[in-house]
Structure formats: structure tokens, C-alpha cells
Amino acid sequence: MMPRNKHADDNRPPLLAVAEAKQRILDGLGRTATEKVSYGSALGxxxxxxxxxxxxxxxxxxxxxxxxxxxxxxxxxLPARLTRCGESAAGHPFTGKVARGEAVRIFTGAKVPDDADVIILQEDVDAMSEENGITITIKSGNPAGKHIRRKGLDMEKDTPVLDAGQHLSARAISLCLSAGHIELEVYKQPRIGILSTGDELVPPGTTPAKGQIVSSNAQYLADFVEMNGGIPINLGIARDAAGALAEALEAHAELDLIVTSGGASVGVHDHIAGDLDGANQKVDTVNQTQIDFWKIAMRPGKPVIFGKIRNIPLLGLPGNPVSSAICAMIFLAPAMAHMQGRHHQDMTFHAMLASDLRDNDKRQEYLRATLAYDAAGRAIVTPASLQDSSMLSVLANADVLIMRPPFDPARHAGDQVTVLPIPRLF
Amino acid sequence: MMPRNKHADDNRPPLLAVAEAKQRILDGLGRTATEKVSYGSALGxxxxxxxxxxxxxxxxxxxxxxxxxxxxxxxxxLPARLTRCGESAAGHPFTGKVARGEAVRIFTGAKVPDDADVIILQEDVDAMSEENGITITIKSGNPAGKHIRRKGLDMEKDTPVLDAGQHLSARAISLCLSAGHIELEVYKQPRIGILSTGDELVPPGTTPAKGQIVSSNAQYLADFVEMNGGIPINLGIARDAAGALAEALEAHAELDLIVTSGGASVGVHDHIAGDLDGANQKVDTVNQTQIDFWKIAMRPGKPVIFGKIRNIPLLGLPGNPVSSAICAMIFLAPAMAHMQGRHHQDMTFHAMLASDLRDNDKRQEYLRATLAYDAAGRAIVTPASLQDSSMLSVLANADVLIMRPPFDPARHAGDQVTVLPIPRLF
Known part of the structure; x- marks a missing residue:
């Protein structure tokens, strides 16, 4: 038998920067087809x-x-005495003419009569009643046009109100309705296969035997996919064996993306990369696989794979639940946005650090932290004291991620740091 | 006929502060009943x-x-020469004993054998193969316990991992699964009736006649209610007439909250307050109505009503779409959280202002603004030049709301202001 050193790391590619990894994922993904949907099901x-x-x-x-x-x-x-000649209410426009010396009682949202150009607020008017024909006294004036919402203020006929690529929030849908549309041309929801890997995993609801743990990443990813506009398809749990990935994909040719959790490292029992990159030639020939990268300069989440199997893109996330969830936020959210024709931009802010942080190494770091406010309303972030990537309890209670670039120097309590708010339901 | 001055404002209560209005809404709302749900439908x-x-x-x-x-x-x-006596992989624990001079090959996630207390990284070991019985050479050591995740690190048996009142995010559900639960005791989804009011409104898909506009608030509120964990029930469009509210509620006794849009002001054609506060005694007697407040010191959104009709709480939002949407964010989101047994806390941050703002008056202000970043990654907010509360196009393109307290002094480009990020799908 040939001596082999299974442990050498020298011929591996260097760690990939987060931004470059993200870009290479987007470059490897297409867009879904388009379809028309009714406004009532257009959210997201x-x-x-x-x-x-x-x-x-x-x-x-x-x-x-x-x-x-x-x-x-x-x-x-002023004061001016005018004769009330009619009323214009929302949905009941005044249709007559306003002659000299006449005033039309008007209410919010009502059409301004064609011959009128000034709105006098009701508190600036003495009026004895709400009847036509009475004399009213105008005590204070108003410039012409003030308190008038001009035709086309919100949108002009035949002009674009939203561009292709617009994420349909509730307020964007409301705008579409206002623009006269009840059907919208949108990208189809990507079908995302979710595969957990690991001989130690048992499905939720099973009592783990010795050495086993309950699989929780698949449900996280299913909820995450739904919140990002996709259709999750649970492919179950694959065992730690070469070829298990291909086996799990039987009868799932319709997927737009496969997301795996676990098995993404390069250990003897990690097979996702091997199934993709042709280390096992037999599987490769059958499945036309290719791998792009598998190691990213981030913490948590170094072992992330991107490749293709049977021409379906595959994003391989780490198995630790915190790593898996954070890599989903950093890579899967923009990937799914891209597949649906929109650009994903994380909203980040600065906040004040409540405790010291030592200098960072070569990996971009995402620290779980809670958010509070000082008396002046300034955001204060407290990094969790334990940042182990297995600790779901810490992630579940985190409000934000503190983002630290590679080689970020030591930070001290009171310093400003960059934070990424975790969306409430992520 | 008695002279009446319909316009006097003197006997009206003063404007209510936003925080007090919010608290009075919460005080007026109960909690829904509880039920058990499966983890797959627990999100939110x-x-x-x-x-x-x-x-x-x-x-x-x-x-x-x-x-x-x-x-x-x-x-x-060191170096130390040991005999490989077995393997411990995830899901396949080593069950033997580790005698003196022996080493167990171990992989990430695998059980540490009882007699071992040190993990040597594989890069610090020379090993000729992956077979048992071989001699391996340990080149570098490691302190006892390092790289070992201790039993109970994430959670200890029989200790609470999440409290009542926890919002079930994807990561919280993942934690529950890990803790061994597949059914969760949660508050029921509140049933929220949504009523649009206004003679000018026509339903989506209808071409408006002269003086009419397409109703868009009801769909906004329906999407908003769903995103906040409730069940929206569309009560249609009520006309501007006394008693229309009560009429729309026929056959809807099961509601937990009624949200109206429009008709919340105190104009001659605004009837929500009148239907509640007993201005029309006949309606009042029949419907057991009561009103708490109707004017809030905020912009947009001064006319907001909170009261009860037939003992169902009612939140009356303004009719202008931007006012309605922002009041939903400020009042309806915490109200729905409260009904579901949790506390809602808006996440706010500071960001740098890109243009000047004049001094604010007595009303708390929520300015629509877009977010960008400078070269150093600092958040820069640009308030929209038009802030009219009818302009959905401005709201749909806003990323954040700039929050200004009453009497906030003039602000200048470069100043830090408080921003409330608008959740992506709101």
C-alpha cells in the first residue's frame, strides 16, 4: 500500500474572501422563468x-x-365674505362652476373645482352651517396651490412606477394597485432542494441514540427558503458515504438549486466535495459534476462548497447549525434574490460596542450579539461571551451580527462597530 | 336652527404622544387563546x-x-508515538477503552472516548494510513479539553431554552427541534378585520370614475397582518355614512381586532369616531361603543383612533396610504405582538444625514428616506424631497424612516439621526 498523508493541506486553494465567494455563487446561477401572479399572492x-x-x-x-x-x-x-355654492367630498366631486364671490365647501381627498385655485382651511372660516347659500367669512388666506395635491403627484399616466427587479413588499404591491394593476409579471419561485448529511442525524421527533443528534438545519433552511421567496423541497438526510448526494437527487431533476448542510469539510467522512469534484471518477462520469470552491475566509462557516451536479447548482453549507444559518444569511439570501431577478443588499449600521474584542485573524467574522439602547437612544451591542458555532441557543437570542473584516484590530468598549441586524424571522 | 360652529377645535383633547398612544392601545388589547402547532408551521x-x-x-x-x-x-x-486503536466518527462513536499509549482517530462531531481528554489536530500528526494498529507520531500537543464541545454546552437537560413570549424565528424553531420538541404551545393567530372607508374608493381591478380612486390600503394591511402573524379578514369598503362601521361588522363577531383605514379624521364625512364615541346615540346604544383617543402628535398619521365597538377593539388608521402604512408599522405591529403574547421592540440605529432638515414642530416625524453607504461603509440616509402622505411611490422606494422627536432642532448634512429600517417586505 502506498503511503499517503491524508492530512496535508498544502495543495488546497487559499481561503476565498466572502465577497468573492458571493460573486462566484451569483455568477453560477441563472434566473427562474417568469409568470403572472395576482396581487393577493405577490408578496415577496x-x-x-x-x-x-x-x-x-x-x-x-x-x-x-x-x-x-x-x-x-x-x-x-380679508376678511372676505363669500357665498357657499356647493360641496366637494371624496367620491362626490362638485361638478358646477365657481363664480366670483362663491366658495365650495371641500373635504380631504375631494376634487378641487376647476375654477378654484386656493384652499382655505376650515379653522380660518366663520360659517353658520353646512348649508349651501349661506354667507361665510374668510378670516385668513392661503397661497394659491397650497394644500392642493396636484394631478399626477404620486404617478404620471404611462410612466414607470416600479422597475423590473423590484422586490414586491406590501407597500410596493399597494403602489401597483394604485397604478391600476392587479396582475404582476414576476419571476417564478425557485425550487430549492434541502439535503442534510451526516450519519449522526436523526429526524425531528426521534429520540437520539448514543452518538446521535436531532437534525434541525433542514427546518431552518426550509423556513429560510420560504422567507426568501422560494419553494423548499426536503430531500431528507443523506448518509456519510460517497455517492449519497447523487442518490438523494434521484427523481429531483426539477430543482433550481440544491442546498446541503454538513459534509462540506474535507475530512474522511465528508463527501459533498468528493461527490462533486471528481475525486470519485465513477460518480463524476455519471453525474457531470464540477466544483468551484470549498473554503471561505469567514467565521463561522469556513467549509462552504459551491459547485454543480447534473447541471444543478449546489450550495454546500457547514453542518454546525450556527454556521449553516449564518452562511444562509450571507450566501443563500443573495443567491435566491439573484435567481429571482433582484439584487440583494444587506442593510448594515454602526453601533457602540459594550465589551472589548481582541484582534481578528484572517477570516471575516460574524459575531452573535444582542442589542440594547442607552438613555440617549444609541444602539449598544454586546457580543455573546460564547461564540461556538454549535450553539443555537446563542444564535436564537441574538439580535444582530457584528461584522469584522479580516485582520480587524482589537476593539474596545465604546468603539463603533458594523452590525447586520438579523431579520426578525430569520 | 341653532347656529353651530362645526369648525371649532377648542374642546378637542390635546395631541397624544406616540409612546402614550402605543401604550394605551396595548392596554386595551387582550391576548389570544393558545394552541399547539407543529414545528413546520410555527414560523412567526x-x-x-x-x-x-x-x-x-x-x-x-x-x-x-x-x-x-x-x-x-x-x-x-513530544514527539510521541502512539498506536491507533480505533475510530470515532459522527454517528459512529468509539465504544472501547483507550489504554495508555493508544489514540483514537476522531472526526468533527464525533463522541470523545471516555478515557481521552486531549484532541490532537490531524495536521499535528504523522500517520501512514487510516488503518487501526498503525503507529502514529504526535508532533504538537494541545491543552486538555481544547476542541472538545462539552456535554450540555448548548443546553442542559430540563433547563429552559426559550421563554414564553419568544417570537419563533427560524433559528428559534431550530433550537426547539434540537431541544427535542416537535410541537410547540403558541398563541393563536389573531383574526384582524380590515375595513376601508370612503365613498371615493373602488376595489382593485376597477377603473375609477371621475373623483374615485383605487383602494390599496386594504391589501397593504392584509399583507402586513400576515407578516405579523395574524389572519386578515377583508371586510370590504364602507361608505362615508354614520353607522356604516356597525353594518360592515354584521356576521363578524369573531374578530380580535378591527383595523380601519380612512374616515378617522373629524370632518363632516369622517364617521369612524362618531360611530364609536356615541355622537350618534342610536348607534351607540345598539353597539356598546367607546372611544379612547383620535389624535396623535405624529406626522404622518395625526388622525388615529383607538376604541371599541361591540367590545371588539378598533384601530382606526388614516386613509392616506403612506400614513396608513406608517401607522401600521408604529401601532399595529406592536399591537399584534401584544395580542400574541410578545413584546415588540423596534430596532433603530443612527445614520448620517445627506441633506439638511429644518426644525421640527410639535409632532413626532417619520421621514421616508433611502439608505446608501460611503467608502468607509458608513450608512448615509437621504430623506425624500417630497414627503406628502399620499405618495406611495416615495414609500415604496424608501429603505428607512428617519425618526424625529417633537421640536427636534434643525439638522444638517453630516449629522447623525435616528433611523428605523423598514423590514424588506413591509
């Missing part, structure tokens, strides 16, 4: 075509306040 | 009882690295 989808306003909104000049619509020439000298 | 729900660990996690000391498990006494002088 992404527009595949721009949305144009079918009509101007508002469709007419309208009053932003309750008061009286008058002609500016009639209120040049 | 709130725990009604603490979750205890059914077993310690990990259930045994395990190795955090690939390497060799040895007895500390055997590696006091």
Missing part, C-alpha cells in the same frame, strides 16, 4: 417587467385638507 | 410556554475538529 416576489401607471394618481387636483375652495382673486383682501 | 408564532431541553445538547462531549483523541499523560513529551 420580484417584478420581471416594469410597472407603468395606467392613469395619473391622483387623477385630478385634490384637497389635502378640510376647508373651502375659492378663487384667489376673491380673498385678496 | 409566539411561545405561550417556556421550552425545556428534553436532553442535554450535545448529549456527550464531542470533538470540534478532525484529529486524534488521546490521553493527556501520553503527550506530555
Amino acid at each position: 416576489r420580484t417584478l420581471a417587467a416594469p410597472v407603468y401607471a395606467k392613469a395619473s394618481v391622483p387623477a385630478f387636483d385634490l384637497s389635502a385638507m378640510d376647508g373651502y375652495a375659492v378663487r384667489g382673486e376673491d380673498v385678496k383682501t | 408564532r409566539t411561545l405561550a410556554a417556556p421550552v425545556y431541553a428534553k436532553a442535554s445538547v450535545p448529549a456527550f462531549d464531542l470533538s470540534a475538529m478532525d484529529g486524534y483523541a488521546v490521553r493527556g499523560e501520553d503527550v506530555k513529551t
Whole structure:
């Protein structure tokens, strides 16, 4: 038997920077097809075509306040006495003409009569009743146009109100409705296969035998995929054996992406990379696999794989639950956004550190931390004292991740650090 | 006919502070009943009882690295030559004894053999093969316990891992599974009736006639209610008439909360307050209504009503879409959290202002703004130049709300201001 040193690390590629890994994942992913959906099921989808306003909104000049619509020439000298000639209420526009010396009672949201150009607030008017024909006294004036929402203020007919690539939030959908649309052209929901790997895993609801643990990553990833607009497909638990990946994919040719957790390292019992990169030639020939990278300069989460099997992209996340969840936030969220035709940008902020941090090594770090506020309302972040990547209890109670670049110097209590708020349901 | 001055504002209560309004809403709301749900449908729900660990996690000391498990006494002088006596892999624990001079090959996640207390990393070992019985050479040592995840590190058997009131994020559900639970005791989803009011409104998909507009708030609120864990029930569009509210509630006694949009002001055509506070005695007697408040010191969103009708709490939001959406974020989100047994805390941060802001008046202000980053990665917020509360196009493109307290002095480009990130799908 040939002497082999299984442990040498020298011929491995250097650690890949997080940003480059993210870009290479996006470069390796296509977009889903498009379809039309009704507004009631559009939340979280992404527009595949721009949305144009079918009509101007508002469709007419309208009053932003309750008061009286008058002609500016009639209120040049105050007080002015005018005759109430009618009323314009929301949904019940005044259709007559406003003659000299006349005023139209007007309410918020109502059409401004064509001949009126000034809105007098109701508190600046003495009126005896709400009846037409009475005389009212205007005590204070207003510049022409003030408190009038002009036709087209929110959107002009036939102009784009949202671009392709727009993530459909509740407020964006509301805008589409206002623009006259009830069907929207969106990217299809990507179908994401989720595969857990590891001989130690038993499904939720099973009492683990000696040496076993309950699999929890698959459910995390299923919830995560749904929140990011995808359809999760549970592929179950694959055992630690060469070829197990290909086996799990039988009858799942329709997937847009496969996400695995565990088995992503390069140990003797980690087979995801081996199944992809052709270390096992037999599997490779059958499955047309290729690997892009497998080691990233981040903590937690160094062993992350990206490759293809049977021409389906595969993102291999680490098995430790915290590493898996954080790598999902950093890589899977932008990947799923990209597949749905939109750009994902994490929102980050600065916050004040509550305790010291020692200098960072070559890996980008994502520290679990809780958020509080000082008396002045400034955000204070406290990194958890234990940052082990197996500790779900710490992650479940974290509000933010403190992001530290490689070789970040030591930080001290009171310093500002960059934080990534964890979305509430992630 | 008695002279009446419809316009006097003097006998109205002063504007209510946002924080006090929020507290009075919470005080007026009960909690929903509880039920058990399966982990697969627990996302976004709130725990009604603490979750205890059914077993310690990990259930045994395990190795955090690939390497060799040895007895500390055997590696006091280095290099040390030991005999490989077995293997411990994840899911396949080594069950024998480790005698003096022996080493067990061990992999990440595997149980540490009882007699071993030191993990030697594989890169610190020369080994000719992966076979038992061979001699291996330990080149570098490690302190006892290093790279060992101790039994109970994440959770100890029979101790609480999550408290009642915990919002069930994907990571919290993952923790519950790890703790051995597949059913969770949670608060029921509140049933939220959504009623739009206004004679000018037509349903989505209808071409508005002169003076009409498409109703978009109800869909916003339905999506918002779902994202906050509730069940939206669309009550349609009520007309601007006294008693319309009570009419819309016929056959909806099962609601936990009614949310209205529009008609919340005190104009002649705004009837929500009137329907509640007994201005119309006939309606009041029949419907047992009461009102708490209706004017809040905030912009947008001054006319917000909170009261009860037929003993169902009612939150009356303004009709302008931006006011309605922002009031939902500020009042409805914490209200729904409270009904589900949890405390809602907005996450706010500071960011640098890109343009000047004039001094604020007596109302708390929520300015729509976009977020960008400078070269140093600092968050820069740019308030939209138009802040009209009818402009959905501005809200749909906003990333954050700049929060300004009453009487906030003028702010200048470069100043730090408080921002509330808008959740992506809100």
C-alpha cells in the first residue's frame, strides 16, 4: 500500500474572501422563468417587467385638507365674505362652476373645482352651517396651490412606477394597485432542494441514540427558503458515504438549486466535495459534476462548497447549525434574490460596542450579539461571551451580527462597530 | 336652527404622544387563546410556554475538529508515538477503552472516548494510513479539553431554552427541534378585520370614475397582518355614512381586532369616531361603543383612533396610504405582538444625514428616506424631497424612516439621526 498523508493541506486553494465567494455563487446561477401572479399572492416576489401607471394618481387636483375652495382673486383682501355654492367630498366631486364671490365647501381627498385655485382651511372660516347659500367669512388666506395635491403627484399616466427587479413588499404591491394593476409579471419561485448529511442525524421527533443528534438545519433552511421567496423541497438526510448526494437527487431533476448542510469539510467522512469534484471518477462520469470552491475566509462557516451536479447548482453549507444559518444569511439570501431577478443588499449600521474584542485573524467574522439602547437612544451591542458555532441557543437570542473584516484590530468598549441586524424571522 | 360652529377645535383633547398612544392601545388589547402547532408551521408564532431541553445538547462531549483523541499523560513529551486503536466518527462513536499509549482517530462531531481528554489536530500528526494498529507520531500537543464541545454546552437537560413570549424565528424553531420538541404551545393567530372607508374608493381591478380612486390600503394591511402573524379578514369598503362601521361588522363577531383605514379624521364625512364615541346615540346604544383617543402628535398619521365597538377593539388608521402604512408599522405591529403574547421592540440605529432638515414642530416625524453607504461603509440616509402622505411611490422606494422627536432642532448634512429600517417586505 502506498503511503499517503491524508492530512496535508498544502495543495488546497487559499481561503476565498466572502465577497468573492458571493460573486462566484451569483455568477453560477441563472434566473427562474417568469409568470403572472395576482396581487393577493405577490408578496415577496420580484417584478420581471416594469410597472407603468395606467392613469395619473391622483387623477385630478385634490384637497389635502378640510376647508373651502375659492378663487384667489376673491380673498385678496380679508376678511372676505363669500357665498357657499356647493360641496366637494371624496367620491362626490362638485361638478358646477365657481363664480366670483362663491366658495365650495371641500373635504380631504375631494376634487378641487376647476375654477378654484386656493384652499382655505376650515379653522380660518366663520360659517353658520353646512348649508349651501349661506354667507361665510374668510378670516385668513392661503397661497394659491397650497394644500392642493396636484394631478399626477404620486404617478404620471404611462410612466414607470416600479422597475423590473423590484422586490414586491406590501407597500410596493399597494403602489401597483394604485397604478391600476392587479396582475404582476414576476419571476417564478425557485425550487430549492434541502439535503442534510451526516450519519449522526436523526429526524425531528426521534429520540437520539448514543452518538446521535436531532437534525434541525433542514427546518431552518426550509423556513429560510420560504422567507426568501422560494419553494423548499426536503430531500431528507443523506448518509456519510460517497455517492449519497447523487442518490438523494434521484427523481429531483426539477430543482433550481440544491442546498446541503454538513459534509462540506474535507475530512474522511465528508463527501459533498468528493461527490462533486471528481475525486470519485465513477460518480463524476455519471453525474457531470464540477466544483468551484470549498473554503471561505469567514467565521463561522469556513467549509462552504459551491459547485454543480447534473447541471444543478449546489450550495454546500457547514453542518454546525450556527454556521449553516449564518452562511444562509450571507450566501443563500443573495443567491435566491439573484435567481429571482433582484439584487440583494444587506442593510448594515454602526453601533457602540459594550465589551472589548481582541484582534481578528484572517477570516471575516460574524459575531452573535444582542442589542440594547442607552438613555440617549444609541444602539449598544454586546457580543455573546460564547461564540461556538454549535450553539443555537446563542444564535436564537441574538439580535444582530457584528461584522469584522479580516485582520480587524482589537476593539474596545465604546468603539463603533458594523452590525447586520438579523431579520426578525430569520 | 341653532347656529353651530362645526369648525371649532377648542374642546378637542390635546395631541397624544406616540409612546402614550402605543401604550394605551396595548392596554386595551387582550391576548389570544393558545394552541399547539407543529414545528413546520410555527414560523412567526409566539411561545405561550417556556421550552425545556428534553436532553442535554450535545448529549456527550464531542470533538470540534478532525484529529486524534488521546490521553493527556501520553503527550506530555513530544514527539510521541502512539498506536491507533480505533475510530470515532459522527454517528459512529468509539465504544472501547483507550489504554495508555493508544489514540483514537476522531472526526468533527464525533463522541470523545471516555478515557481521552486531549484532541490532537490531524495536521499535528504523522500517520501512514487510516488503518487501526498503525503507529502514529504526535508532533504538537494541545491543552486538555481544547476542541472538545462539552456535554450540555448548548443546553442542559430540563433547563429552559426559550421563554414564553419568544417570537419563533427560524433559528428559534431550530433550537426547539434540537431541544427535542416537535410541537410547540403558541398563541393563536389573531383574526384582524380590515375595513376601508370612503365613498371615493373602488376595489382593485376597477377603473375609477371621475373623483374615485383605487383602494390599496386594504391589501397593504392584509399583507402586513400576515407578516405579523395574524389572519386578515377583508371586510370590504364602507361608505362615508354614520353607522356604516356597525353594518360592515354584521356576521363578524369573531374578530380580535378591527383595523380601519380612512374616515378617522373629524370632518363632516369622517364617521369612524362618531360611530364609536356615541355622537350618534342610536348607534351607540345598539353597539356598546367607546372611544379612547383620535389624535396623535405624529406626522404622518395625526388622525388615529383607538376604541371599541361591540367590545371588539378598533384601530382606526388614516386613509392616506403612506400614513396608513406608517401607522401600521408604529401601532399595529406592536399591537399584534401584544395580542400574541410578545413584546415588540423596534430596532433603530443612527445614520448620517445627506441633506439638511429644518426644525421640527410639535409632532413626532417619520421621514421616508433611502439608505446608501460611503467608502468607509458608513450608512448615509437621504430623506425624500417630497414627503406628502399620499405618495406611495416615495414609500415604496424608501429603505428607512428617519425618526424625529417633537421640536427636534434643525439638522444638517453630516449629522447623525435616528433611523428605523423598514423590514424588506413591509
